[in-house]
Amino acid sequence: MPSLGDHLLVALIAVAYPLFFTVGWFRSGRSRLETGEADSRRRFYYQSMIELWLLTPLAIAWWLGSGRALSAVGLGLPGGWAFWGGAIVVVAIASGLGYQVATVRASADARAQVRKQFRGVSALMIPRGGGERRLWVGLSLTAGFCEEVLYRGYLLWYLMVWLPAPIAVFVSAVLFGMAHLYLGLGIGVVRATIVGVVLGAAYLLTGTLWVPIAIHAVVDVASGFTGSYALEEGGLRGG
Numbered sequence: 001m002p003s004l005g006d007h008l009l010v011a012l013i014a015v016a017y018p019l020f021f022t023v024g025w026f027r028s029g030r031s032r033l034e035t036g037e038a039d040s041r042r043r044f045y046y047q048s049m050i051e052l053w054l055l056t057p058l059a060i061a062w063w064l065g066s067g068r069a070l071s072a073v074g075l076g077l078p079g080g081w082a083f084w085g086g087a088i089v090v091v092a093i094a095s096g097l098g099y100q101v102a103t104v105r106a107s108a109d110a111r112a113q114v115r116k117q118f119r120g121v122s123a124l125m126i127p128r129g130g131g132e133r134r135l136w137v138g139l140s141l142t143a144g145f146c147e148e149v150l151y152r153g154y155l156l157w158y159l160m161v162w163l164p165a166p167i168a169v170f171v172s173a174v175l176f177g178m179a180h181l182y183l184g185l186g187i188g189v190v191r192a193t194i195v196g197v198v199l200g201a202a203y204l205l206t207g208t209l210w211v212p213i214a215i216h217a218v219v220d221v222a223s224g225f226t227g228s229y230a231l232e233e234g235g236l237r238g239g
Contacts, residue, residue, distance in 0.1 A: 002158055009062055010158050013150050017055060018179035021048075025182040033124040041127065045135045052146035059154050073153040074209030086202060086211035093215060097222035105229045114230035121183050126227035136224040144217025151176045151196065152203045152212055169200035195219075 002010075032040040063073055070076050104110045118126060127136040151172055159168035173196030180192035199212040206212075 002161060003066065005062060005066070006158060009059060010155060013055070013059065013155055014175045014179075017051070018175075018181070021051065021179070022181045030121065030124065030182070041125070041132055042135060044125070045132075045139045049139055049142045052142050056146040056149050059150060063154065073149070073157055074203060074207075075149070075153065076208070078206075078208040078210050080207065082206045083208050083211065086206035086208070087214075089202075090211060090214045090218065094218045094222075097218060097226075101222055101225045101229070104226050111230040114226055118227045118231060121188065123227065123231060126231055127224055128228060128232055133225060133228055136228070137221055140217050140220035140224065143220055144213045144215075147176070148199065148203075148209050148213045148216055151179075152200055153209050156200060156203070165204055169197060169204065173197040173200055 029044060033044065060070075060075075064070070104114055127133045155175065156168055156172045159171055163171065173193050176196035177189045177191075177193030180188055183189065183192065195216075199216060202212045202215060203209055
């Protein structure tokens, strides 16, 4: 059963940290990106990575310090037919998204179509240039690992103490969606919630966090690169 420390850590993961991040975003983060302040995206990437790498090891340390095995939170050595089936899905997703990135990079028509999809906040965050793209890869790997450990690992374990697995997946996905409030209360939160449901289902079906971690990271990398190649050509700043 969860202890008082678990209750406090869940409150930090599900409420305090997302609120802190969102308030910071609306107070200053977004305005710096909108005005094109020098290195604003780089600072945003670094800040996001640092915050996640502070919070996630804390959760893992508490988990281990409570005498629990990493396998109980999905971080054990993967194996079995369910994992290998998930791995095949990851490879298929990576291949499809890699083809998408290559198509956008090579086709002016494809870039024009993508530019219609990246507007507002999503466009502000997209990397420009090779240096920012390399940082984006680091941010994507960070988000893939850290957010899955926090939301699909620790938080889902906590919720499943009291809720049936499907409901727990949905609740954790809603909390994950609300943590992305900075992307917009409407479509941004809805998309993140849907992604959370899919990744939660992937975790339950495969029995390991490594599959949703890989899917999360691959999708984030491809999204950033697709938008980057499209927006750079148009000279857009993301307004």
